[in-house]
Each structure stands twice: as structure tokens, then as C-alpha cells.
Amino acid sequence: MTEPIVELRHVTAGYAGRPVVADVNCRIMPGEFVGLVGPSGAGKTTLLRALLGMVDVYEGEVLVDDQQVNGRRRPSIGYVPQLETIDWQFPVTVDEVVMLGRATSSGPWPWPRASDRRDARELLEQLGIAELAGKHIRALSGGQQQRVFLARALIRNPRLLLLDEPTSGVDIKTRDDIMHLLVDLNRTGVTVIVSTHEINALAAHLPRVLCINGGVVADGHPRDVFTPEILRRTFGGEMVVVRQGTLTLVADRPHLFDEFDEDGLPDGSPEAAADARA
Numbered sequence: 001m002t003e004p005i006v007e008l009r010h011v012t013a014g015y016a017g018r019p020v021v022a023d024v025n026c027r028i029m030p031g032e033f034v035g036l037v038g039p040s041g042a043g044k045t046t047l048l049r050a051l052l053g054m055v056d057v058y059e060g061e062v063l064v065d066d067q068q069v070n071g072r073r074r075p076s077i078g079y080v081p082q083l084e085t086i087d088w089q090f091p092v093t094v095d096e097v098v099m100l101g102r103a104t105s106s107g108p109w110p111w112p113r114a115s116d117r118r119d120a121r122e123l124l125e126q127l128g129i130a131e132l133a134g135k136h137i138r139a140l141s142g143g144q145q146q147r148v149f150l151a152r153a154l155i156r157n158p159r160l161l162l163l164d165e166p167t168s169g170v171d172i173k174t175r176d177d178i179m180h181l182l183v184d185l186n187r188t189g190v191t192v193i194v195s196t197h198e199i200n201a202l203a204a205h206l207p208r209v210l211c212i213n214g215g216v217v218a219d220g221h222p223r224d225v226f227t228p229e230i231l232r233r234t235f236g237g238e239m240v241v242v243r244q245g246t247l248t249l250v251a252d253r254p255h256l257f258d259e260f261d262e263d264g265l266p267d268g269s270p271e272a273a274a275d276a277r278a
């Protein structure tokens with residue numbers, strides 16, 4: 001019988017004594033591709049960081065590869081942090097960032113081996129950003145930075161890849177490139193867990209999503225979990241779910257627009273009244 005690669009048992013976790021997610025239960029099997037969906041502040045980043053041993057766990061157990069997670073980083077886990085959480089004051093170049101992903105296995109930074117350099121270059125090439133290798137990381141666009149951190153995670157040859165909002169703030173082409181790359185990696189057996197607040201562009205296409213809001217609201221295939229009721233409990237707002245064949249589309253309920261007249265002026269506003277008199 002195959003064991004889960006990730007298992008959370010009744011996990012309550014947070015920071016400085018304040019729980020952010022409570023009683024989370026979830027099993028993820030090797031080779032799965034899972035999305036964590038939820039609004040800002042829902043606890044998506046906290047859950048990913050719990051798998052790295054980077055948050056306080058007040059109750060329950062976090063297991064990766066059947067072992068309790070502690071603060072020490074596992075070589076088998078690749079982590080692509082949310083770009084907004086990175087401190088850009090750190091003066092490093094692109095290839096240095098990528099090689100940093102290997103720091104645990106190649107001895108003390110900053111003396112990378114020749115093979116680290118070669119692997120870093122190879123990955124940058126694969127991700128289409130080889131020409132940026134010597135540039136300062138701060139000088140890059142969001143999409144380019146995202147690829148650099150992906151390379152940093154991949155240089156570990158991870159079996160489990162965690163990505164925190166990898167498509168936030170990148171253009172559509174980069175988003176598609178990143179998603180195709182993740183699908184290809186997943187096909188080679190890498191387990192992928194990706195957090196996102198993009199339902200239609202990303203989560204609706206995944207085989208499994210967990211709706212997060214201070215805990216797990218729902219867990220399953222998008223066709224089953226993207227219902228108005230679950231979305232309301234996850235995001236707190238009213239949403240419309242449109243299904244067309246295998247496609248699921250989620251839209252905000254446009255109730256605001258009922259209150260505008262046909263010229264786009266707010267109903268009852270002096271402008272609208274003047275307009276109606278004219």
C-alpha cells in the first residue's frame with residue numbers, strides 16, 4: 001500500500017501563540033497535483049510553511065514522507081515562496097539565488113561546486129532565462145523572478161514541490177509557461193502543491209483543490225467543490241458557478257451593477273438624476 005507523502009492530522013498552527021488554521025486534516029499521495037484555494041489571509045501560506053516546519057504547530061501532527069516535520073529543511077522538498085514575502089535587500093544575482101537552493105547539500109555557501117554552477121545554468125536555460133544569470137535579482141520582472149525561484153527549488157530535484165501563488169503578478173504567457181512546466185514535472189512523478197487565489201485561471205484546471213479559510217472548508221475535484229455554497233464559505237462573497245461540459249467558471253455575483261443605470265452612472269446619484277431629466 002502506498003503511503004501519503006503529506007499528512008496533516010488535526011493540525012492547528014499559527015504564529016506567536018495565535019492559531020491561523022485549525023483542525024486541518026489532509027492526506028496527499030505521491031504524484032498528486034493539489035491546489036490550495038482561498039482568500040488573502042485564509043492561511044494558505046501558513047499551511048505550506050507548516051510542511052516546511054516554519055510555523056508553530058499547537059496541535060496535531062504534520063508528516064512528510066511519514067516523518068514528523070521539524071525546523072530542518074528536507075532535501076526532498078522544493079519551495080517557491082510568495083514573491084511579496086521576499087526581502088529584496090539581499091544583494092544576490094540570479095545564478096547565486098539558484099545555487100542557494102543546493103546550499104544544504106554542497107557545503108557552506110558561498111563556495112558552490114562546478115557541478116552546481118553547471119546545473120544552475122542548465123535549469124535557467126530550461127526556464128528560458130539563461131541570459132539573466134549574472135543580473136541582480138531585484139532588476140527582474142515578477143515573471144522572471146518567479147522562474148528564478150522555481151529554478152532554485154528544482155535544483156534540489158525535489159519529490160515534493162510547494163509553490164506559493166506562483167502566478168500572482170505574472171503575465172498570462174508566463175502563467176501558462178509555469179503551469180505547463182508544473183504539469184510536466186508532475187508527470188515525472190513530482191508531487192505538486194500550489195496555493196492560489198485564481199480560481200478560473202488555475203484552480204479549476206487541477207485534479208484536486210482544497211478550499212482554505214482558517215481550515216479546510218472543502219477538499220475534492222473542482223466540479224464538486226466549486227459550488228456557490230462552498231465558495232461563499234471560503235471567500236465570504238456571493239459567486240456564480242457556470243458549468244459547461246468539463247469547464248467550471250466562477251464569477252463574482254455582479255449585484256453591484258444592478259445599481260447602475262444603463263449609462264453606467266450609480267442609480268440615485270445626482271449625475272444619474274440629471275441624466276434622466278436630460
Ligand SMILES: Nc1ncnc2c1ncn2[C@@H]1O[C@H](COP(=O)(O)OP(=O)(O)O)[C@@H](O)[C@H]1O
Binds near residue numbers: 015020046047
Ligand atoms: N509571520 C507572521 N507572524 C504573525 N502572523 C502572521 C505571519 N504570517 C502570516 N500571519 C497571519 O496569518 C494569517 C494568515 O496568513 P497567510 O497564511 O499568509 O494567508 P494567505 O497565504 O492565505 O493569504 C493572516 O492573518 C496573517 O496576518
Ligand SMILES: [Mg+2]
Binds near residue numbers: 044
Ligand atoms: Mg499567502
